[in-house]
Amino acid sequence: MNDQQPQTETTEPTQAAAETQSKAKTAKVSKTAPEKVAPPPSVVVKGPAVGRWRAGRHFGAEPVTIPLDDLTEAQLLALQSDPELLVQVTAPPY
Numbered sequence: 846m847n848d849q850q851p852q853t854e855t856t857e858p859t860q861a862a863a864e865t866q867s868k869a870k871t872a873k874v875s876k877t878a879p880e881k882v883a884p885p886p887s888v889v890v891k892g893p894a895v896g897r898w899r900a901g902r903h904f905g906a907e908p909v910t911i912p913l914d915d916l917t918e919a920q921l922l923a924l925q926s927d928p929e930l931l932v933q934v935t936a937p938p939y
Contacts (some may be wrong), residue, residue: 885913885914886912886913886914886934886935886936887910887911887934887935888911888913888916888921888924888932888934888935889908889909889911889932889933889935890902890904890908890909890911890924890930890931890932890933891906891908891930891931892904892905892906892929892931893905893906893929897927897929897930899923899924899927899930900916900921900923900924901920904930913934
């Protein structure tokens with residue numbers, strides 16, 4: 846007498862396969878482009894070739910972009926009042 850029971854094939858998916866199928870069904874594919882977030886207003890400062898310190902920062906011949914929120918009113922005024930600095934406040938869109 847054989848004590849083994851006949852093996853039957855199961856068509857039920859394994860738990861891992863079921864989770865994968867579930868995730869695939871609930872995953873949404875976005876076909877729309879992500880929204881563009883406008884950069885914050887900023888200040889672009891260019892100094893003399895030899896460089897110049899103002900408002901705790903160094904400015905040389907290469908333009909330096911600083912987010913406006915990173916400057917106090919006094920720092921912005923100091924930059925704008927310095928005759929050796931070229932200062933441009935930009936607001937998006939540029």
